[in-house]
Amino acid sequence: MMLVREGDQASFGLLLERHRGPVIHFLYRMVQNPAVAEELAQEVFLRVYRARESYEPSAKFTTWLFRIATHLGLNWIRDGKNERSHSSLDEDTREGIARQVPDRTKTVEQRLLYEARLGEVRQAIESLPAKQRAAVMMHKYEELEYTEIANVLGCSESAVKSLLFRAYESLRARLAHMA
Amino acid sequence: MDCPIKGGKDAAADLIVGFCAGSLDPATLVAFERHLEHCTECSAQVLAQRSLWQALDQLPAPRINPDFDEKVFQRIAQEEALGILASHRLLSWRHALPLAAACVALGTAVFMKSPEPTQAPPVTPPQAVQIEQVEHALDDLDMLKQMGFENVGNADAVKPI
Numbered sequence: 001m002m003l004v005r006e007g008d009q010a011s012f013g014l015l016l017e018r019h020r021g022p023v024i025h026f027l028y029r030m031v032q033n034p035a036v037a038e039e040l041a042q043e044v045f046l047r048v049y050r051a052r053e054s055y056e057p058s059a060k061f062t063t064w065l066f067r068i069a070t071h072l073g074l075n076w077i078r079d080g081k082n083e084r085s086h087s088s089l090d091e092d093t094r095e096g097i098a099r100q101v102p103d104r105t106k107t108v109e110q111r112l113l114y115e116a117r118l119g120e121v122r123q124a125i126e127s128l129p130a131k132q133r134a135a136v137m138m139h140k141y142e143e144l145e146y147t148e149i150a151n152v153l154g155c156s157e158s159a160v161k162s163l164l165f166r167a168y169e170s171l172r173a174r175l176a177h178m179a
Numbered sequence: 180m181d182c183p184i185k186g187g188k189d190a191a192a193d194l195i196v197g198f199c200a201g202s203l204d205p206a207t208l209v210a211f212e213r214h215l216e217h218c219t220e221c222s223a224q225v226l227a228q229r230s231l232w233q234a235l236d237q238l239p240a241p242r243i244n245p246d247f248d249e250k251v252f253q254r255i256a257q258e259e260a261l262g263i264l265a266s267h268r269l270l271s272w273r274h275a276l277p278l279a280a281a282c283v284a285l286g287t288a289v290f291m292k293s294p295e296p297t298q299a300p301p302v303t304p305p306q307a308v309q310i311e312q313v314e315h316a317l318d319d320l321d322m323l324k325q326m327g328f329e330n331v332g333n334a335d336a337v338k339p340i
Contacts (some may be wrong), residue, residue: 016247017248024243024247034241037241046251050258114237117234118238121235121238125235140232141235164196165196171234172227175230178234
């Protein structure tokens with residue numbers, strides 16, 4: 001990032017290569033829409049580029065990056081843009097979702113069951129308050145530490161633990177039948 | 180290890196979530212594993228959290244668009260182009276405003292310092308009549324000389340007949 005700050009375009013390319021995956025995945029799980037996730041991820045990197053000259057390495061770069069991504073994701077959710085929150089199987093395929101259908105030898109029933117379970121997981125995540133959702137996404141999928149999540153969300157570490165505890169408790173209750 | 184559930188929700192959550200996420204430090208991990216051997220309540224919680232973990236693992240990750248980077252660079256280029264235009268616009272305004280002010284000041288100064296407009300004397304057209312009058316006068320003089328006025332043209336010498 002320090003090289004990017006000095007105007008090195010190649011370093012910005014490297015930064016994109018290294019961080020686009022986690023950012024896109026995080027935003028997709030937040031907004032549950034691949035097209036929106038990609039657009040928001042572009043905006044994240046655009047903001048990083050815009051702010052490159054004022055960047056101060058006071059915190060970890062990923063913390064700063066996820067703070068921008070979380071801010072955009074939460075704003076998008078808050079503004080009620082998530083009317084079409086999760087897409088159907090056909091839409092996902094069209095929009096480039098790498099579905100985790102393990103193999104094509106599965107029977108139709110098994111695939112339907114898988115889709116049904118996936119739908120339930122998505123609905124359970126979507127039912128979480130936005131901040132809890134962001135905390136779970138960062139903890140479960142991006143494997144960020146409590147302190148990092150606290151920095152991203154602008155709260156204390158104990159508040160993050162509390163957020164996560166309540167979020168996992170809700171998810172466990174909603175998805176208990178899947179155990 | 181005391182049962183974390185009896186120690187409070189936060190402590191229990193921290194341990195159970197940490198255990199499933201694999202983020203416990205080695206000493207705590209060993210102690211908690213020993214505790215799980217005889218605590219059915221904590222074991223049930225761990226089981227529930229593990230199955231939740233597995234359920235969440237099913238959530239797919241989107242395939243990243245191969246031209247994602249290109250799109251970002253395009254947006255940067257667009258922004259920079261717009262930024263350059265905007266700065267040109269700003270520069271032109273920055274220059275135009277003082278220039279306009281200077282013009283107004285200069286115009287005012289010129290207007291204030293210029294002499295008051297005076298009425299130009301009426302331009303008289305060349306009098307062709309005057310030539311005729313001179314000719315007439317000369318003719319009259321000749322005529323008078325012929326009539327016996329010798330000293331015509333010399334006022335002192337003119338004597339009436």
